Amino acid sequence: MVKVGVVGATGYAGLELLRLLACHPGAEVTTLTSRQHVGARVDELFPHLRGVYDLRYVAPDALSACQVVFFATPHGAAMAQAPALVASGTRVIDLSADFRLHDPAIYKRWYQHDHTCPDLLAEAVYGWPERHREAIRTARVVGNPGCYPTAVQIALLPLVEAGVIDASHIIADCTSGVSGAGRTLRENLLYCETADSFHAYAVAGHRHSAEMDQELGEAAGSAVRVLFVPHLAPLIRGIHATVYVRLTDPQVNLQSLFETRYAGERFVDVLPAGGCPDTRDVRGANLCRVAVHRPAGGDTAVVLATIDNLVKGASGQAVQCFNLMFGFDECTALDAPALWP
Numbered sequence: 001m002v003k004v005g006v007v008g009a010t011g012y013a014g015l016e017l018l019r020l021l022a023c024h025p026g027a028e029v030t031t032l033t034s035r036q037h038v039g040a041r042v043d044e045l046f047p048h049l050r051g052v053y054d055l056r057y058v059a060p061d062a063l064s065a066c067q068v069v070f071f072a073t074p075h076g077a078a079m080a081q082a083p084a085l086v087a088s089g090t091r092v093i094d095l096s097a098d099f100r101l102h103d104p105a106i107y108k109r110w111y112q113h114d115h116t117c118p119d120l121l122a123e124a125v126y127g128w129p130e131r132h133r134e135a136i137r138t139a140r141v142v143g144n145p146g147c148y149p150t151a152v153q154i155a156l157l158p159l160v161e162a163g164v165i166d167a168s169h170i171i172a173d174c175t176s177g178v179s180g181a182g183r184t185l186r187e188n189l190l191y192c193e194t195a196d197s198f199h200a201y202a203v204a205g206h207r208h209s210a211e212m213d214q215e216l217g218e219a220a221g222s223a224v225r226v227l228f229v230p231h232l233a234p235l236i237r238g239i240h241a242t243v244y245v246r247l248t249d250p251q252v253n254l255q256s257l258f259e260t261r262y263a264g265e266r267f268v269d270v271l272p273a274g275g276c277p278d279t280r281d282v283r284g285a286n287l288c289r290v291a292v293h294r295p296a297g298g299d300t301a302v303v304l305a306t307i308d309n310l311v312k313g314a315s316g317q318a319v320q321c322f323n324l325m326f327g328f329d330e331c332t333a334l335d336a337p338a339l340w341p
Helices: 012-021 077-087 104-111 118-123 129-138 147-162 208-220 254-261 311-325
Strands: 002-007 027-033 068-071 091-094 141-143 165-176 226-232 239-247 268-270 288-293 300-307
Touching (some): 002 077, 012 027, 068 077, 077 091, 077 118, 129 311, 141 311, 147 165, 147 208, 147 239, 147 254, 147 288, 147 300, 165 208, 208 226, 254 268, 254 288, 300 311
Parallel strands (some): 002 027, 091 141, 165 226
Antiparallel strands (some): 239 300, 288 300
């Protein structure tokens, strides 16, 4: 059994990790940390975990006995603790942005503070299994992708690898549920503020665009720029990405391109031609459903991708990386179908 610690096990992503790891035959969650709730039982705060965990929250310095630590924390927390953990032989899977961006200057630009362990950042592996599977297996530190980048990058990867689009003219129009903003109390996320409404935000620039440009640029072998506009919808879970690209190869068979690239990928489902994925069809599942269209046979392709932002967009993908890092079948604890209705 792999001894597991979870830092930030009171937020939505941390709790989703606990739900998934409870079904993992090779993972033993031994340590849950919370500065605010030290001494409290997890099942007292979160009754849905009664009979599943009998652990109490401890201070964040009680992680040395863990073989792997998941950080489901605000940005900045993982980089503060990761160096000591890695030095002691503990592996780190960070669900924040601390180890996603290769360049510390780009990290500072988007997150407004210096990266405190650039040496560890340099060796960290971006936790996108569909692209970095082999590197993840041996990584000491994995930077789990953001939720929006997961959907957008899966939607674009076959196209940029094949070099069949204008990589300087990509539009990603994306919508997320409210859980993507976390559990912090904010007026604009109250039920009365979000119900029966829909709006864009961060139109001038969203920090997740840096991940998209980095990963897709590496896959393309040249610069890629994604014009990304996020929206908030009155959903609890779910991301829907609609991605528009200009084709440079009029002969490309888009359906075949996507089916070939994702053949054998358990957690990417390419729908038949003409399909349109729905967020409810991936709710609770570690799955990205994708469909590709070419309206009116023109030079624009439209790719649709849906994920559960808390599963494939966060904790499920983190468990997928955990499985690779510790030699488990990649699907372990992740093969449940989506919830319905």
